[in-house]
Amino acid sequence: MAGHSESGSSEKKSSNGLDELLTLNAENLQSNMKIIYYSRTFLSIIGGVVAGILGFTGLKGFVFYFLLMAVTSIGLVAKAKFSIHTYFDSWNRVLLDGFLSGLMSFVLFWTFAYDIVHIF
Amino acid sequence: MGFVFTVGIFGILILFHAAYSTIQYRGLLKITEEEFSGPPFDVLIELFLGLVICIWAALTLPAKFLSIHPHSEDNRVVSLSANVDFMIFNHRGKVFPVATDLKLRQ
Numbered sequence: 001m002a003g004h005s006e007s008g009s010s011e012k013k014s015s016n017g018l019d020e021l022l023t024l025n026a027e028n029l030q031s032n033m034k035i036i037y038y039s040r041t042f043l044s045i046i047g048g049v050v051a052g053i054l055g056f057t058g059l060k061g062f063v064f065y066f067l068l069m070a071v072t073s074i075g076l077v078a079k080a081k082f083s084i085h086t087y088f089d090s091w092n093r094v095l096l097d098g099f100l101s102g103l104m105s106f107v108l109f110w111t112f113a114y115d116i117v118h119i120f
Numbered sequence: 121m122g123f124v125f126t127v128g129i130f131g132i133l134i135l136f137h138a139a140y141s142t143i144q145y146r147g148l149l150k151i152t153e154e155e156f157s158g159p160p161f162d163v164l165i166e167l168f169l170g171l172v173i174c175i176w177a178a179l180t181l182p183a184k185f186l187s188i189h190p191h192s193e194d195n196r197v198v199s200l201s202a203n204v205d206f207m208i209f210n211h212r213g214k215v216f217p218v219a220t221d222l223k224l225r226q
Contacts, residue, residue, distance in 0.1 A: 025195055028186035035182040042178040046135065050171050053139050055158060075179045086192070087185040117142050118156070 024089060032087050036076060037098045043072050044102035045109050052113025065106050069099060128177030134170035138163050 047068040051061045073095050080087045080094070088094055142159045149156055159167070187194040 023190055024188040025186070025190055026188075028195070029188045031183070032185045032188070035185060038182045039178045042181075043175060046132070046171065046174040046178070049135055049139070050167055053135070053142050053159065053163075053167060055156065071175065072178075075175060079179055080185050086187050086189065089188065113139065117139050118146065 028087075029089065033093065033097065036094065037101075039076060040069070040072060040098035040102045041105060043068060044106040048106040048109030049113045051106075051110045052115075053117050055114065055118055056110070057114075061110055065103060069102065124177055124181045127173060128181060131170045131173030131177055134166060134173065138166040138170060141166070 044065065047065060051064050054064075056064055076094050077084065084091060084094060138159075141163045145160055145163070146156060158164075189195070
């Protein structure tokens with residue numbers, strides 16, 4: 001028992017020095033990421049509907065999605081008041097996370113809206 | 121919060137109306153036997169408006185970002201919980217070493 005608690009406390013001491021360097025509130029980071037996923041998913045669905053109504057086909061639609069995500073990234077950076085490192089640990093969190101999963105929803109709703117408006 | 125949600129729903133409704141207008145426009149083209157080269161101008165404006173409204177709603181609707189720095193204003197403990205009187209420190213747990221550097225959560 002005593003040995004166990006001893007090793008625990010020594011481990012804590014050794015990690016203490018590291019904690020001083022890169023400590024962050026994981027709970028808040030998680031909630032920030034959730035906000036980003038929410039925005040990106042919603043906007044890729046909306047973007048899919050718009051691209052379908054406009055009648056985009058092929059590469060044009062993917063370029064549209066790329067532009068939309070760029071606008072979303074700018075919006076998210078503006079929401080973070082242009083100080084990314086206060087709210088996230090790296091730029092990739094804002095710029096890339098949720099990009100591919102959003103692309104799936106985008107393609108789904110793009111084909112859906114295109115079929116309804118232009119084919120049927 | 122409810123206001124932004126309503127605005128988002130309104131943006132989606134605008135998009136649905138634009139889709140409906142495009143369907144009607146295509147029906148018209150079928151009658152006059154012309155080629156479809158893109159939705160009419162007012163539908164384009166409608167789509168743009170709906171998209172902008174939805175972008176605004178999607179960015180505003182979720183809660184505010186919270187700071188991840190442990191020493192920032194957001195993460196300060198500003199009030200104690202109401203049941204401080206019921207805290208007991210004289211129990212068997214005091215045998216174990218105390219983690220004094222553990223931060224209080226809000």
